[in-house]
Amino acid sequence: MPKSRELAQANLETLYRIFTVPVAPESTLGEIDKAITDDLTGFLQQHIVAVERDLDEIEGDFSQSRIPEEPTYVSDYTDFLKEKLVSQSVHTASPGFIGHMTSALPYFMLPLSRILTALNQNLVKVETSRAFTPMERQVLAMIHRLIYAQSDEFYREWIQNNRYALGAFCSGGTIANVTALWAARNRLCGPSGDFKGIAREGLVKALRHLDCQGLAVLVSRRGHYSLGKAADVLGIGRDNLIAVDTDGNNRIDLVRLREQCARLKGEGIRPLAIIGIGGTTETGNVDPLEALADLAGELGCHFHVDAAWGGPTLFSDRYRGLLRGIERADSVTIDAHKQLYVPMGAGMVLFKDPATLSSIEHHAAYIIRRGSRDLGSRTLEGSRPGMAMLVHAGLSIIGRKGYELLINQGIERARRFARLIDAHSEFELVSEPELNILTYRYLPSWAQQVLAEAVPERRAQINEILDKVIETMQKRQREAGKTFVSRTRLAPGRYGGDTITVFRVVLANPLTTDDILSAVLEEECEIASQPDIQAMLEQIKG
Numbered sequence: 001m002p003k004s005r006e007l008a009q010a011n012l013e014t015l016y017r018i019f020t021v022p023v024a025p026e027s028t029l030g031e032i033d034k035a036i037t038d039d040l041t042g043f044l045q046q047h048i049v050a051v052e053r054d055l056d057e058i059e060g061d062f063s064q065s066r067i068p069e070e071p072t073y074v075s076d077y078t079d080f081l082k083e084k085l086v087s088q089s090v091h092t093a094s095p096g097f098i099g100h101m102t103s104a105l106p107y108f109m110l111p112l113s114r115i116l117t118a119l120n121q122n123l124v125k126v127e128t129s130r131a132f133t134p135m136e137r138q139v140l141a142m143i144h145r146l147i148y149a150q151s152d153e154f155y156r157e158w159i160q161n162n163r164y165a166l167g168a169f170c171s172g173g174t175i176a177n178v179t180a181l182w183a184a185r186n187r188l189c190g191p192s193g194d195f196k197g198i199a200r201e202g203l204v205k206a207l208r209h210l211d212c213q214g215l216a217v218l219v220s221r222r223g224h225y226s227l228g229k230a231a232d233v234l235g236i237g238r239d240n241l242i243a244v245d246t247d248g249n250n251r252i253d254l255v256r257l258r259e260q261c262a263r264l265k266g267e268g269i270r271p272l273a274i275i276g277i278g279g280t281t282e283t284g285n286v287d288p289l290e291a292l293a294d295l296a297g298e299l300g301c302h303f304h305v306d307a308a309w310g311g312p313t314l315f316s317d318r319y320r321g322l323l324r325g326i327e328r329a330d331s332v333t334i335d336a337h338k339q340l341y342v343p344m345g346a347g348m349v350l351f352k353d354p355a356t357l358s359s360i361e362h363h364a365a366y367i368i369r370r371g372s373r374d375l376g377s378r379t380l381e382g383s384r385p386g387m388a389m390l391v392h393a394g395l396s397i398i399g400r401k402g403y404e405l406l407i408n409q410g411i412e413r414a415r416r417f418a419r420l421i422d423a424h425s426e427f428e429l430v431s432e433p434e435l436n437i438l439t440y441r442y443l444p445s446w447a448q449q450v451l452a453e454a455v456p457e458r459r460a461q462i463n464e465i466l467d468k469v470i471e472t473m474q475k476r477q478r479e480a481g482k483t484f485v486s487r488t489r490l491a492p493g494r495y496g497g498d499t500i501t502v503f504r505v506v507l508a509n510p511l512t513t514d515d516i517l518s519a520v521l522e523e524e525c526e527i528a529s530q531p532d533i534q535a536m537l538e539q540i541k542g
């Protein structure tokens, strides 16, 4: 491999070169570059090794803590990369990889990402982003309109009004949720009278000012763990993130919610926000958003909808009704790196009222000056890439109707898969898909019968055996590397409160066919027929 153009030793002349020379087409890097441009699918298939190496072994490749003293050839580095990193990566774009929310990307995202890196704009301030700033504001307005459907006049007024913001762009759903609760907290504890606001005087004085013992955030047990982080960093406390029980369909139980609100009131704790989930991460269920909006109105607290996953359902005329009530939310989280098919690192939080984000405004002398157009004055993050460009591209190229088709397809495929599982004698559907996520477990019909007739104590024992079976099967399926489903634990009503381990499937990759879904079940049956798993199942016969 010719190495002539590459850095060979640390002298200024070679260092200047790495900032100026193009990629040599005949180098390893040039070859990888060309391969992913010409045939990404082929590249991934060829270079990601299907069979997993032991993680301990992989860690061995990354155990050196000393920074290399001398420069090295780029080609030596890319050889290492190919061998040790690419080969042991996860083929998230594979149509048989249906266990997580990360899936295939449209082909244009890759070259566009390169343009993004080439431009290297910093969205914290206009001085390093120029056109990217109004472009990002436009993207936020488009998503705001998808949710809140305000008038043309409304958007004309706010879209580029730099004193306000329709939302904030960020790295993902976690930061979006933190931002929503941050704004809600600062609004509730805003300046009034002598009190200069929580942003300046801190939580202790804010609570004294509000004359309460603490703040609470209420969400169902299926709430995303990012909310726990938010409660922690915002000083609300994880114990004050109240996990409300769900009904048989993984939706927040409204009676229990009201009970919790009454309890908090008795303890002098003020509800800061009620959160509805627009597509739970584990099961894809949607909370009764209308009822939650009513209750938040009654209590006078912030209503946030975490639609990180399910938000794009709004593109679909057929299914947008599933999110009815979302337009009454004070804030909504939507992840673009999930169902907008943008690469990782793109999330948004939208606010119904363009003045809400003013409560977290920060200024500095050299950038994000008062009255400037700098987006950084209303974001948690500082320096930030122009990922909004990729959302802009998706919305422009795929369009509302394109996304609608993708959404419809995913939901309908999930429904067909559910029927396939129902009809199969060796599986039990655990959660019916409302959006495009479902859960199920291995449960041959004879075992189903034993389970149905068992007394509660025996039932719990059997479920424990099955948990072991499901866990072992899921690991083997993952290790074999042909297909992948994830696993989680749920408490479906039908087993008297027993928590059980289930397979979880997320159907967002448009290339996942019904045949692939059949093959997933087939592979699972094969795994279940392995002697040690059969031996576990024998214990159910007792």
Ligand SMILES: *Cc1c(COP(=O)(O)O)cnc(C)c1O
Residues within 6 Å of the ligand: 101, 171, 172, 173, 174, 175, 177, 224, 226, 277, 279, 280, 281, 306, 307, 308, 309, 335, 347
């Ligand atoms: C994925 C997800 C999040 C977190 O998003 P990240 O992008 O992983 O930070 C939050 N809430 C829900 C409902 C999600 O599905």
